[in-house]
Amino acid sequence: MSVFSSLSPAASRSVPKTVWILGFVSLLMDVSSEMVQTLLPLYLVSGLGVSALAIGMIEAVAVATATVTKLFAGVLSDMLASRKWLAVIGYGLAAISRPIFPLADGVGQIVSAKFIDRIGKGIRSAPRDALIADAAPPEARGASFGLRKSLDTMGGFFGPLIAVAVMLLSMGDFRLVFWLAVLPAVAAVGLLIFAIREPQKPFHPKARPAILKQAGKLNRACWMVMIVAAILMLARFSEAFLLLRADQVGIAISFVPLVMVLMHGVYGFCAYPVGVLSDRIGRSGLLAVSIGVLALADLAIAVLPGGGGDLAGVVLWGLHMGRSQGLLATLMADHAPPHLRGSAFGMFNLVCGGALLIGNLLAGGLWEFAGAQATFLAGGAFCVLAGLAITILPRGNIITGQMRG
DSSP: OOTGGGOOHHHHHTSOHHHHHHHHHHHHHHHHHHHHHTTHHHIIIIIHOOOHHHHHHHHHHHHHHHHHHHHHHHHHHHHHTOOHHHHHHHHHHHHHHTTHHHHOOSHHHHHHHHHHHHHHHHHHHHHHHHHHHHHSOGGGHHHHHHHHHHHHHHHHHHHHHHHHHHHHHTTSOHHHHHHHTHHHHHHHHHHHHHHOOOOOOSSOGGGGGGHHHHHTTOOHHHHHHHHHHHHHHHHSOOTHHHHHHHHHTTOOGGGTHHHHHHHHHHHHHHHHHHHHHHHHHOSHHHHHHHHHHHHHHHHHHHHSOHHHHHHHHHHHHHHHHHHHHHHHHHHHHHHSOGGGHHHHHHHHHHHHHHHHHHHHHHHHHHHHHHOHHHHHHHHHHHHHHHHHHGGGSOOSOOOSSSOOO
């Protein structure tokens, strides 16, 4: 059975309206984000003279900011038994950060804008994922997370296309692209406020006072998923390095965002059908395949010559993302007790963000002192470790009410 034969009308109908709307909110915000992020590394290097090591440090600061915030937002969403308004605050902060990018005239303001944006991402991520887990029926959980991720990723497809078109029409006006990125961000916040209604809570309010203590006592299955995800994050550093590599192999600056169009197009095409398929055949095998694909992506970018090798690696990177991102979130939803879902996703994001922070610092340092090839070969080595770690993942054993393990 192919992945695409799993994309059935019945699977689509089983995905709740709340998940569809959250998907379109994510799509709009990702259009905005990618209009900025696909050009930002090049703007920093060509316009402000920033080094690859400094970009790695900026990305690490951004990840660290989001990482710490995600845990507290997830725990708070459990304590309040409310997800929507925390998500509104998070998306709202991201929208507020957008005008700072075109107004910035130095690295300090860019870092401040990313700081605000990442706080917003940190606040919204765990409550949003917990909201999807609350709304989705167990038999459509993979489809629901996969659909949200596919729609989110299509924003990553259209955002760079818009950025390229504006850059060509404006003769390379970075700031105009950054200003236009404000519009979809505002639209995303409006859709979230007026179109989303929270589902009935799947847990009893009396559990809330003990949430802070229980957040540190998540079951063994949750921690196994987090360990595998953390190792994988070391291998999957920021996509800023894909953009720098594209520039390095000779792709013109105005067309570098097309690298992200290609990557997100492949990513978005895969995420939903893979989620549907995971509901039928399980998650672990599909995740193992995705790690192997990421290793091939790293090798292609590191070893194959010129733009052709780089683009082959970008396609493989997109295949990996489409086969892994929704699966990791679904595994957490499978094994987290309902009354601790916000806390579980917060801790999951904290662990992954900490690993991604280390990965970005390592990638920036290796790039600066050993070259781009060393950066991607190191990513491939971490893929091998992540593949070995797959064996510790829990099999089946989906939690429906109480903690296990």
